[in-house]
Amino acid sequence: MMKFLTSLFLGAALLAAPAHAQGQPLRIVIDEGVIEPMPFAVPDFVPDSAAAADYAREISRVISADLTGTGLFREISSDAFISRVSSFEAPVQFADWKAINAQALVTGAVNVSGNRLSVRFRIWDVFSGAELGSGLQFAGTTDGWRRMAHKVADQVYSRITGEGAYFDSRVAFVSESGPKDQRRKRLAIMDYDGANVQYLTDSSSIVLAPRFSPAGDRLLYTSYESGTPRIYVLDVNRVQRQVLPTQEGTMSFAPRFAPDGKTVLYSLAQGGNTDLWRMDISTGNSVRLTSAPSIETAPSYSPDGSRIVFESDRSGTPQLYVMPANGGEATRISFGQGRYGTPVWSPRGDLIAFTKQNKGRFHIGVMRIDGSEERLLTASFLDEGPTWSPNGRVIMFTRETQGASGQSSLYSVDISGRNLRPVRTPDGASDPSWSPLQN
Amino acid sequence: MQTGTKISAIAHVTLVGWALFGGTFRSEPLPFEVQDVSVISAEEYAALFAPTPAPVVSDAPSDLQEPPKQDDEVKVPEQTEVQQPRPEPVTPPEPQPAPETQPEVVVDTPDPEVVEQTPTLVQPEPEVVALPVPPGKKPKPRPAEKVAPQPVAPPPPEAKPDEVETPPVADEKGADTPREQQEQTAPEEATDQIVTEAEQSKELAPDRSPRPPSKRPQRSEPAQTAEVEKPAEPTKPVAEDKPSSSTDDAVKDALAEALGDAQQSDTTPSGPPLTGGEKDALRVAVSNCWNVGSLSTEALKTTVVVSVTMNRDGTPVTDSIRMLESSGGSSGAAKQAFDAARRAIIRCGAKGYDLPADKYDQWQAIEMTFNPERMRIK
Numbered sequence: 001m002m003k004f005l006t007s008l009f010l011g012a013a014l015l016a017a018p019a020h021a022q023g024q025p026l027r028i029v030i031d032e033g034v035i036e037p038m039p040f041a042v043p044d045f046v047p048d049s050a051a052a053a054d055y056a057r058e059i060s061r062v063i064s065a066d067l068t069g070t071g072l073f074r075e076i077s078s079d080a081f082i083s084r085v086s087s088f089e090a091p092v093q094f095a096d097w098k099a100i101n102a103q104a105l106v107t108g109a110v111n112v113s114g115n116r117l118s119v120r121f122r123i124w125d126v127f128s129g130a131e132l133g134s135g136l137q138f139a140g141t142t143d144g145w146r147r148m149a150h151k152v153a154d155q156v157y158s159r160i161t162g163e164g165a166y167f168d169s170r171v172a173f174v175s176e177s178g179p180k181d182q183r184r185k186r187l188a189i190m191d192y193d194g195a196n197v198q199y200l201t202d203s204s205s206i207v208l209a210p211r212f213s214p215a216g217d218r219l220l221y222t223s224y225e226s227g228t229p230r231i232y233v234l235d236v237n238r239v240q241r242q243v244l245p246t247q248e249g250t251m252s253f254a255p256r257f258a259p260d261g262k263t264v265l266y267s268l269a270q271g272g273n274t275d276l277w278r279m280d281i282s283t284g285n286s287v288r289l290t291s292a293p294s295i296e297t298a299p300s301y302s303p304d305g306s307r308i309v310f311e312s313d314r315s316g317t318p319q320l321y322v323m324p325a326n327g328g329e330a331t332r333i334s335f336g337q338g339r340y341g342t343p344v345w346s347p348r349g350d351l352i353a354f355t356k357q358n359k360g361r362f363h364i365g366v367m368r369i370d371g372s373e374e375r376l377l378t379a380s381f382l383d384e385g386p387t388w389s390p391n392g393r394v395i396m397f398t399r400e401t402q403g404a405s406g407q408s409s410l411y412s413v414d415i416s417g418r419n420l421r422p423v424r425t426p427d428g429a430s431d432p433s434w435s436p437l438q439n
Numbered sequence: 440m441q442t443g444t445k446i447s448a449i450a451h452v453t454l455v456g457w458a459l460f461g462g463t464f465r466s467e468p469l470p471f472e473v474q475d476v477s478v479i480s481a482e483e484y485a486a487l488f489a490p491t492p493a494p495v496v497s498d499a500p501s502d503l504q505e506p507p508k509q510d511d512e513v514k515v516p517e518q519t520e521v522q523q524p525r526p527e528p529v530t531p532p533e534p535q536p537a538p539e540t541q542p543e544v545v546v547d548t549p550d551p552e553v554v555e556q557t558p559t560l561v562q563p564e565p566e567v568v569a570l571p572v573p574p575g576k577k578p579k580p581r582p583a584e585k586v587a588p589q590p591v592a593p594p595p596p597e598a599k600p601d602e603v604e605t606p607p608v609a610d611e612k613g614a615d616t617p618r619e620q621q622e623q624t625a626p627e628e629a630t631d632q633i634v635t636e637a638e639q640s641k642e643l644a645p646d647r648s649p650r651p652p653s654k655r656p657q658r659s660e661p662a663q664t665a666e667v668e669k670p671a672e673p674t675k676p677v678a679e680d681k682p683s684s685s686t687d688d689a690v691k692d693a694l695a696e697a698l699g700d701a702q703q704s705d706t707t708p709s710g711p712p713l714t715g716g717e718k719d720a721l722r723v724a725v726s727n728c729w730n731v732g733s734l735s736t737e738a739l740k741t742t743v744v745v746s747v748t749m750n751r752d753g754t755p756v757t758d759s760i761r762m763l764e765s766s767g768g769s770s771g772a773a774k775q776a777f778d779a780a781r782r783a784i785i786r787c788g789a790k791g792y793d794l795p796a797d798k799y800d801q802w803q804a805i806e807m808t809f810n811p812e813r814m815r816i817k
Binding site: 025026027028029030031032033034035036037038072073098103125127128129132160161162163363365375376377378379380393413416417418420 | 584585586587627629633634635636637638639713718721722725726727728729730731732733734735736737738746757760771772774775778780781782783785786789801802804805806807808809810811812813814
């Protein structure tokens with residue numbers, strides 16, 4: 001056996017000898033690079049008919065806006081294009097795109113037949129002259145053209161970055177109008193980029209803190225409709241709601257779904273004490289998880305449902321704690337100066353986003369689940385209420401400006417701290433909750 | 440007597456004359472300088488010799504590091520925001536048309552023919568441009584779209600971003616020879632560190648917890664420890680190791696014998712080796728195009744080793760670029776990391792790397808290790 005192996009290796013070595021004889025390769029180590037948006041080009045998709053022309057142009061614009069909005073990509077203006085894509089099947093003139101430094105190219109075509117719309121597209125790595133993945137086609141109704149554009153952008157984003165995508169998602173929030181002391185609040189939902197706003201409640205009572213279910217089909221929120229805060233579950237598609245059964249004379253708030261979507265964590269204030277409870281939605285049975293004399297609130301599950309991060313002032317000031325999902329001993333994870341609140345576990349499970357108040361300023365920050373590597377991403381008069389994008393790369397939050405005429409609005413920021421940008425909404429907005437990716 | 444007197448008189452006259460006019464016969468005049476002298480007033484004289492104040496050391500970044508039109512209120516959060524176009528007009532509330540709008544069919548479309556053409560644009564050679572770092576305290580990084588190994592000051596507003604810096608040239612009226620007009624170019628502004636909004640206003644808030652990141656007190660769990668320790672490492676039979684090592688030895692011996700002298704003489708490429716400076720120039724050239732900004736967090740933990748064969752003109756053979764190995768991430772992350780590395784090699788080598796032609800044997804085959812570890816902490 002040993003002789004056989006020896007002969008085998010000997011033969012291989014002799015075969016390899018000529019190549020080896022050419023010499024050892026020059027070896028260098030590259031450990032410094034650049035971080036900058038990748039230039040890309042999305043020439044208008046090719047319409048198969050005159051009826052598809054407007055859709056083709058608008059879909060191309062939404063794809064570009066999605067990618068540019070991440071801060072990871074930079075659109076090359078069509079004014080700089082040398083090539084014009086007039087046919088989806090025509091060969092790509094890579095030299096023309098290299099010349100304008102387009103590193104990624106998205107070509108596509110749109111077909112409209114009645115109220116049916118289909119989009120097919122390809123993604124190219126210009127400098128290697130190769131296609132990234134395979135061509136795809138999405139089909140749906142013309143009403144859903146924006147969703148199809150988001151889905152194409154999701155494919156581009158994930159194929160180039162390797163991250164999960166987040167464009168085909170929605171955000172629930174509290175729409176605010178009127179002066180600060182007489183603010184009218186309505187529950188609303190929109191596309192992640194601020195388009196297609198729909199209102200889910202009227203402004204007759206105060207609503208707070210909507211939270212999406214893991215499937216994105218339901219919303220939990222707190223309403224003062226009955227005079228005291230109570231938790232409601234709302235079916236997003238049918239816009240039907242029901243109140244969660246909690247004890248009379250108590251205040252329930254800060255709800256959040258468990259990863260299985262069957263149970264709900266919430267805070268319940270009773271006799272001057274606030275603790276965390278868990279309710280089975282189908283039976284209405286509740287279990288108490290904490291019993292400290294301090295205030296425990298803002299619970300959030302880990303993605304695997306095994307642990308809960310929450311806010312408590314048991315040490316004297318609000319800090320963040322982690323405990324097992326069934327209750328038990330909690331471990332403090334925040335030790336910096338200031339007050340910590342509204343912790344939210346990342347969908348990836350590796351980070352916890354939080355609000356921090358220190359020296360008169362509010363921050364949105366992230367830390368590891370053991371509290372290490374805390375990093376503050378924002379600073380303003382009032383930032384609060386972070387929510388994670390479905391891929392765990394972006395955080396959306398509420399920013400309120402100072403003064404009697406101060407307005408609330410939504411902002412998003414990359415977890416690196418870059419690309420801080422406002423999310424446009426028709427009126428003021430607060431308490432965002434980012435849905436999972438739509439199916 | 441008269442003759443003696445005459446001789447004496449002539450000798451004395453000659454001696455005295457030589458003493459008086461000997462210097463006249465020097466061949467070279469003494470060197471001298473000519474300076475322009477202008478008349479100045481007493482005030483100007485006083486101002487000229489007034490004591491100059493000592494330079495003030497400031498913690499603030501140098502002027503070159505500042506954006507051109509920043510005012511005093513540079514720490515307002517809106518400064519780093521990116522404007523976003525207004526969303527689409529609000530549609531009236533209506534039931535979600537979810538079932539109909541579900542994209543349903545996924546079809547692989549046929550591969551089109553790919554036509555490759557050589558770029559025809561002639562661009563100047565890339566050049567590394569870096570501002571000198573002032574001595575003493577490191578300048579505070581500025582927020583900029585590009586994060587590079589070395590900070591670059593913002594370009595003049597009228598300059599076109601380019602890899603090389605070119606001064607503007609305009610045709611001068613009345614000049615003897617008309618000069619070709621040239622557009623001003625400057626490198627793109629870059630910082631060397633990501634600056635968050637919170638870090639911009641450091642004086643108002645701390646950026647990190649003072650608690651050390653890794654020194655967290657752990658609750659001792661003796662029971663679990665005991666359980667972990669119980670299943671002791673399985674002791675491998677000695678017999679298992681021996682055959683493999685002896686096989687390795689045998690193979691090594693066989694290889695050494697087979698290759699023999701050929702390995703010793705031919706593995707070293709002919710010609711002088713590349714100098715450290717030449718290697719550094721190549722490394723910097725590739726670094727300038729290695730953009731990790733669009734990589735996933737997992738790909739940023741993945742090191743890839745890439746091989747490439749070079750043409751004699753310093754351009755890489757695109758088809759020869761291969762990933763030899765990867766470490767630290769999944770295969771998907773390795774692919775993303777390799778794609779970024781390949782783009783870097785091709786992009787910055789499009790016009791040929793600046794490599795010595797007489798040492799082609801030394802750089803005909805290159806192995807580049809792309810390690811993003813330092814880029815993660817930017």
